[in-house]
Amino acid sequence: xxxxxxxxxxxxxxxxxxxxxxxxxxxxxxxxxxxxxxxxxxxxxxxxxxxxxxxxxxxxxxxxxxxxxxxxxxxxxxxxxxxxxxxxxxxxxxxxxxxxxxxxxxxxxxxxxxxxxxxxxxxxxxxxxxxxxxxxxxxxxxxxxxxxxxxxxxxxxxxxxxxxxxxxxxxxxxxxxxxxxxxxxxxxxxxxxxxxxxxxxxxxxxxxxxxxxxxxxxxxxxxxxxxxxxxxxxxxxxxxxxxxxxxxxxxxxxxxxxxxxxxxxxxxxxxxxxxxxxxxxxxxxxxxxxxxxxxxxxxxxxxxxxxxxxxxxxxxxxxxxxxxxxxxxxxxxxxxxxxxxxxxxxxxxxxxxxxxxxxxxxxxxxxxxxxx
Amino acid sequence: xxxxxxxxxxxxxxxxxxxxxxxxxxxxxxxxxxxxxxxxxxxxxxxxxxxxxxxxxxxxxxxxxxxxxxxxxxxxxxxxxxxxxxxxxxxxxxxxxxxxxxxxxxxxxxxxxxxxxxxxxxxxxxxxxxxxxxxxxxxxxxxxxxxxxxxxxxxxxxxxxxxxxxxxxxxxxxxxxxxxxxxxxxxxxxxxxxxxxxxxxxxxxxxxxxxxxxxxxxxxxxxxxxxxxxxxxxxxxxxxxxxxxxxxxxxxxxxxxxxxxxxxxxxxxxxxxxxxxxxxxxxxxxxxxxxxxxxxxxxxxxxxxxxxxxxxxx
Numbered sequence: 275x276x277x278x279x280x281x282x283x284x285x286x287x288x289x290x291x292x293x294x295x296x297x298x299x300x301x302x303x304x305x306x307x308x309x310x311x312x313x314x315x316x317x318x319x320x321x322x323x324x325x326x327x328x329x330x331x332x333x334x335x336x337x338x339x340x341x342x343x344x345x346x347x348x349x350x351x352x353x354x355x356x357x358x359x360x361x362x363x364x365x366x367x368x369x370x371x372x373x374x375x376x377x378x379x380x381x382x383x384x385x386x387x388x389x390x391x392x393x394x395x396x397x398x399x400x401x402x403x404x405x406x407x408x409x410x411x412x413x414x415x416x417x418x419x420x421x422x423x424x425x426x427x428x429x430x431x432x433x434x435x436x437x438x439x440x441x442x443x444x445x446x447x448x449x450x451x452x453x454x455x456x457x458x459x460x461x462x463x464x465x466x467x468x469x470x471x472x473x474x475x476x477x478x479x480x481x482x483x484x485x486x487x488x489x490x491x492x493x494x495x496x497x498x499x500x501x502x503x504x505x506x507x508x509x510x511x512x513x514x515x516x517x518x519x520x521x522x523x524x525x526x527x528x529x530x531x532x533x534x535x536x537x538x539x540x541x542x543x544x545x546x547x548x549x550x551x552x553x554x555x556x557x558x559x560x561x562x563x564x565x566x567x568x569x570x571x572x573x574x575x576x577x578x579x580x581x582x583x584x585x586x587x588x589x590x591x592x593x594x595x596x597x598x599x600x601x602x603x604x605x606x607x608x609x610x611x612x613x614x615x616x617x618x619x620x621x622x623x624x625x626x627x628x629x630x631x632x633x634x635x636x637x638x639x640x641x642x643x644x645x646x
Numbered sequence: 647x648x649x650x651x652x653x654x655x656x657x658x659x660x661x662x663x664x665x666x667x668x669x670x671x672x673x674x675x676x677x678x679x680x681x682x683x684x685x686x687x688x689x690x691x692x693x694x695x696x697x698x699x700x701x702x703x704x705x706x707x708x709x710x711x712x713x714x715x716x717x718x719x720x721x722x723x724x725x726x727x728x729x730x731x732x733x734x735x736x737x738x739x740x741x742x743x744x745x746x747x748x749x750x751x752x753x754x755x756x757x758x759x760x761x762x763x764x765x766x767x768x769x770x771x772x773x774x775x776x777x778x779x780x781x782x783x784x785x786x787x788x789x790x791x792x793x794x795x796x797x798x799x800x801x802x803x804x805x806x807x808x809x810x811x812x813x814x815x816x817x818x819x820x821x822x823x824x825x826x827x828x829x830x831x832x833x834x835x836x837x838x839x840x841x842x843x844x845x846x847x848x849x850x851x852x853x854x855x856x857x858x859x860x861x862x863x864x865x866x867x868x869x870x871x872x873x874x875x876x877x878x879x880x881x882x883x884x885x886x887x888x889x890x891x892x893x894x895x896x897x898x899x900x901x902x903x904x905x906x907x908x909x910x911x912x913x914x915x916x917x918x919x920x921x922x923x924x925x926x927x928x929x930x931x932x933x934x935x936x937x938x939x940x941x942x943x944x945x946x947x948x949x950x951x952x953x954x955x956x957x958x959x960x
Binding site: 344345346365366367368371372373375377379380381382383392393396397440441444 | 854856857859860861862863864865866867870874875878879
């Protein structure tokens, strides 16, 4: 990686070398008296060269965490380190970290090229080096033809690219992206998602991406931290987060969910509605009453009387959505259950009709025990 | 559609032309009041001044309807009463110079005090801003003459400042501040400060502080962020404020009259003199038009130097 900033002494162990940003017990309280706790004892390690996403609803503290990393908000408590060096006390202009702001924050009185050159000038690069880097960056974001434009003359997507180029030009250790795609329309957003992934690969810079869009997080990230009320609830790959959410909030926030009551005994869980499944319960969950998660696409419904290993259900509503059909079911316990079936060509007859009794099969391994 | 139906309708082009004619007539009618006001109250008096400046002074004020360029000649030159040779009018030149330099100094002083003040107010919580703005505008509600006399109370020989300095034994005898250029500059800075604060406040208030964050994020120091990002963005407010202060300073009348006494005249006092005791209306009119010309030149120059574009692309 082409780091322009000198970093601390070479890291001692392999594990340490892998970590770019590490937050330890970061707490941020706004307002002195009866302050609002935006971050509550957050600890997270972000690896070098990874596309890391902070995901959560608005007000969960994800942007505050990003601003703490950028240096705009000093943490009330806790330590932030970059490559093993404590940077908690450094002002933003001393951190080898750049930000792509939500509204881009391009300098309106400067051309595209001068916007991109700004950080390089501040670092005291030579004229020729600045010129070369600006050209390289413009090429990277495919904006060479708009070099001399005023930023106010650009479309949203173009401004987005300039903001990216400006933040990437000084070759920071870490690039922070604060919901950069939220102002774009759907088609452009999809394009930029791919573009961002490509940029991250090409530059090898650690990206920390903030979003409230779970789909965006799942498609782009190497790892995701799901946040709520100032806390990080779970960190994991998109697959882990989706398939094995630790908590009801995470399951609910990402994808569609069915929550069922069940009883846990060792590595076996028995649904109140019937049926036993082998599970790996998360740590800290004791035997007894638990909540379990079943994703709607991990269950199938067939017309007719339930056989062995099947649950008796009543079909309440059927929602057709092109590629799939979602059946809203009522279990024997009165719990509701959504089952999503991919639509097979033609054979419409296999699905039950609304009001029918039917048989529900939950795929083995589809049951996840939740912490709460 | 049949041929007969087509024939009975007017050609679409004609309809449009008719509508366009009506449109332009309406536009003229609607802008008539504005045009009337401009001609009657702005251009009209100026026109009178231009005519008067080319006439001869009447014996008891007013003008005689004889063409003369003396009014204009006397702006810079004066005719020797004995041999009619023309000489530089030193008195006028020193008054022009005092007006220009004091106006410039006042503009700089209001910038020095006004920009931080405006910044302070604009960065307060929204509820608090109104309170501070209110304080800035309070002097406007008091008569200018009364405020100027209040300043006199501060700086005269037995005034507050001298008394305090004497009591503290910092000085042994009162400082002569009244009837000096210092007094005029002090008074004008006080009087015109709000005219600097308000437009700068408006510019700072509109400033997107995320841009300042972006500058910090891109390794700019506080000073560089101010110089490269904040200053260019609040420049319109600074220009507006400077113009609003500089121009009335050039023509200031009350403040130099009260605080400068009879000796330290400024442009406005000189003009007043010609229409009053001097009984030379053509010279007064010519001086007024000269002042206007100076203001215009100053404006054009100022806008030129301050609206230079950000340096060329890298």
